[in-house]
Amino acid sequence: MTGPRIPYGRQDINDDDVAAVSAVLRSDFLTQGPAVPEFESALAAYLNAKYVVACSNATAALHMACLALELGPGDRLWTSPITFVASANCGLYCGALVDFVDIDPITYNMSTTRLAEKLAVAEANGTLPKVVVPVHLSGEPCDMRTISELGKRYGFRIIEDASHAIGARYGNSKVGSCEYSDITVFSFHPVKIITTGEGGAAVTSDLALAEKLSLFRSHGITRDPKHMREANHDAWYYEQIFLGFNYRLTDLQAALGTSQLARLDSFVARRHVLASRYDSLLSGLPLILPRRDPKNYSALHLYIIRVPQQQGSVSRKLVIDKLSEQNIGVNVHYIPVHMQPYYRERGHSVSSFPAAENYYEEAITLPLFPLLTEAEQLRVVGALSEIFE
Ligand SMILES: *Cc1c(COP(=O)(O)O)cnc(C)c1O
Numbered sequence: 532m533t534g535p536r537i538p539y540g541r542q543d544i545n546d547d548d549v550a551a552v553s554a555v556l557r558s559d560f561l562t563q564g565p566a567v568p569e570f571e572s573a574l575a576a577y578l579n580a581k582y583v584v585a586c587s588n589a590t591a592a593l594h595m596a597c598l599a600l601e602l603g604p605g606d607r608l609w610t611s612p613i614t615f616v617a618s619a620n621c622g623l624y625c626g627a628l629v630d631f632v633d634i635d636p637i638t639y640n641m642s643t644t645r646l647a648e649k650l651a652v653a654e655a656n657g658t659l660p661k662v663v664v665p666v667h668l669s670g671e672p673c674d675m676r677t678i679s680e681l682g683k684r685y686g687f688r689i690i691e692d693a694s695h696a697i698g699a700r701y702g703n704s705k706v707g708s709c710e711y712s713d714i715t716v717f718s719f720h721p722v723k724i725i726t727t728g729e730g731g732a733a734v735t736s737d738l739a740l741a742e743k744l745s746l747f748r749s750h751g752i753t754r755d756p757k758h759m760r761e762a763n764h765d766a767w768y769y770e771q772i773f774l775g776f777n778y779r780l781t782d783l784q785a786a787l788g789t790s791q792l793a794r795l796d797s798f799v800a801r802r803h804v805l806a807s808r809y810d811s812l813l814s815g816l817p818l819i820l821p822r823r824d825p826k827n828y829s830a831l832h833l834y835i836i837r838v839p840q841q842q843g844s845v846s847r848k849l850v851i852d853k854l855s856e857q858n859i860g861v862n863v864h865y866i867p868v869h870m871q872p873y874y875r876e877r878g879h880s881v882s883s884f885p886a887a888e889n890y891y892e893e894a895i896t897l898p899l900f901p902l903l904t905e906a907e908q909l910r911v912v913g914a915l916s917e918i919f920e
Contacts, residue, residue: 534910538860540722540832543798543901551790555782566782570789571732577792578697578707580715580734582741585785586748589694589718589731591778593621593664596690596714596733598773599743602627602662609649610664610692611641612867612887618664618692619868627661631869633884637822639668639835639894642886643677650685660687667696667706669864670724670799670830671823675701675711694718695832697725698799702826709736714744719784722900724798724830725791727784743773751775801901802831805908809834809897812912816919817844819893833864837893847893850918854895857914862896 555566571583586592602608608622612631622629632649635642646663653659663682665673675691682689689712693699697717699706707715717723719730733744746753751773753759759770780788810820819837823829838847854861867887869879882888897911 533857536858536860537898537903537907537911538900539862539896539898540900541902542721542726543794544726545794547793548787548790551786552783555786558782560782562779562781562783564782566785566789567780570727570780570785570792573789573792574707574732574734577795578705578734580705580707580709581736582738582744583732583734584741584744584748585730585732585780585788586778587731587780588720588729589692589716590617590621591748591776592716592718592731592733593617593690593692594624594776595744595747595778596716597621597625597627597662598747599733599735599740600662600688600690600713606661607653607658608662608664609646609660610868611666611668612869612884613639613668613865613890614666614692614868615694615865616868616871617694618666619874621664622662629874630660631867631879631884631887632663633886634890636886636890638671638673638824639890640671640673641665641678643674643681645886646678647681650681654685659685662688662690664690664692665712666692666694667699667830669821669833669835670695670699671821672696672699672701672706672827672829679711688713691715694720694723694731696830697723698795699830700828706830707734709734713737714740719788719791724802724832725788725795727780727788727791730780730784730788746773747775748778749775750777798901799828799830802899803829805899805903806831806834808905808908809899809912812908813915816915818915831899834897834899835864835894836897837890838895840892845918847895850895850915853918854911854914857910859911859914860898863891863894864896865891867891 574583602625604626606627610618619629633645691712696706715734717732719727754769
C-alpha cells in the first residue's frame with residue numbers, strides 16, 4: 532500500500548492567494564504599505580481582539596511580548612516542557628531564567644495542578660515567575676480561567692502561545708480575544724493553520740502594550756509626538772526610544788495572510804472532519820487517541836496518538852519506522868524542551884517532569900492538513916492496523 536509521500540502537514544494555497552500576492556508585487560509597496568494594517572484589521576475583526584501587531588514570525592512575537600511585559604535579567608518565565616523551543620527561548624533572549632511546569636497527562640497542556648503547586652513553593656522561596664506562557668498544544672485550549680486566576684493571585688503576566696490555535700475557541704471566546712491573558716501570539720508558518728510563508732502576530736487588549744509591541748517590531752523608533760522624549764522638530768523627525776528590531780511582516784506576506792484568513796474556518800472544519808474519521812477508524816487499535824474538551828473548539832493543528840509503552844507492547848520506534856517505510860510523514864511534537872542539550876547544559880535535568888517525559892516516549896503525530904484526502908487517510912490507518920495485527 533505504499534504510494535507518494537504523505538507529509539504530516541502542508542499549506543493549502545489557491546488562486547485567490549496567488550492573485551492577492553501578485554497584486555502586491557505590482558503595487559507601490561512590497562513592505563511598510565497598506566497590506567499589513569489591512570491584515571491586522573482583518574485579524575482583529577476575526578478574533579474579536581482590540582490590537583494586532585503582525586510580525587515576521589511567532590518567535591519574534593514571543594520576544595516582543597516578553598519585552599513589552601518588561602521581562603528582564605533576574606526575572607523568571609515558566610512554560611510547558613511540551614512545546615517548540617521558541618516558547619522558552621523568548622525568556623532567554625531577555626536574560627530571564629526559564630523553568631517549566633509539567634503537563635496534564637490527558638490534555639498534554641500545562642497542568643494547572645502542577646502550576647498551583649509550583650507557585651506555592653515559589654512564593655515561599657521568593658522565586659515567583661513574572662511571565663507564564665501556556666501553550667495550546669495541537670490547538671486544544673489550555674485551562675485559561677484557572678491560569679488567569681492564579682496570575683491574579685501570584686502577580687504574574689500571561690502570554691498565550693497560540694501558534695497552533697488560530698480558529699480555536701475557549702468556551703465561547705475565540706483564542707486571541709485575550710480575555711484571560713495579556714498577549715496572545717500566533718504563527719503563520721506553512722505547517723500551521725493559515726500561512727504567510729513566515730509570519731506571526733501578537734495580539735492584546737491593552738493599548739500601552741500594543742504601542743510597545745509596534746515599537747519593538749521596528750527598531751524602537753517612533754514618529755508619534757506623544758511618545759517622543761523631545762519636542763517634535765518637523766515632519767521628517769523620528770526618535771529611537773527603545774532598542775527594537777526589524778521584526779516586520781512584508782506586504783506580500785500580509786496579503787497572503789488576509790486571503791488565507793477568509794478560509795480559516797473552513798480549514799479548521801476540514802481538520803475536524805478528518806480528525807473524527809481518525810477517531811473512529813483507529814478506535815479498535817491499542818492506541819491512546821487525542822481528547823477534545825466538548826466545551827472548547829480545537830483548531831486541530833496536530834493529531835497526536837500515543838503508543839502505550841508496556842512490557843511486550845509494540846514500540847513507538849517500530850511504529851514510526853513502519854510508517855516511514857510506507858512513505859508516511861510522521862513527527863514527534865515535541866522533545867521536552869528541558870531535555871534539549873542547550874537547556875541541560877544550563878542546569879535543567881532529565882527526570883524533572885515525569886508526565887511530559889512519559890508522553891514523549893509514546894507520542895506520534897499523524898498527518899493532518901486540509902488537503903489530506905480520504906484515500907491518503909486510509910493509507911495511514913491501513914499501515915497502523917498492519918503493525919498491530
Ligand atoms: C511554530 C511554533 C512557534 C514558532 O513559530 P514561528 O512562526 O516559526 O517562529 C512557537 N511556538 C509553537 C508552539 C509553535 O508551534
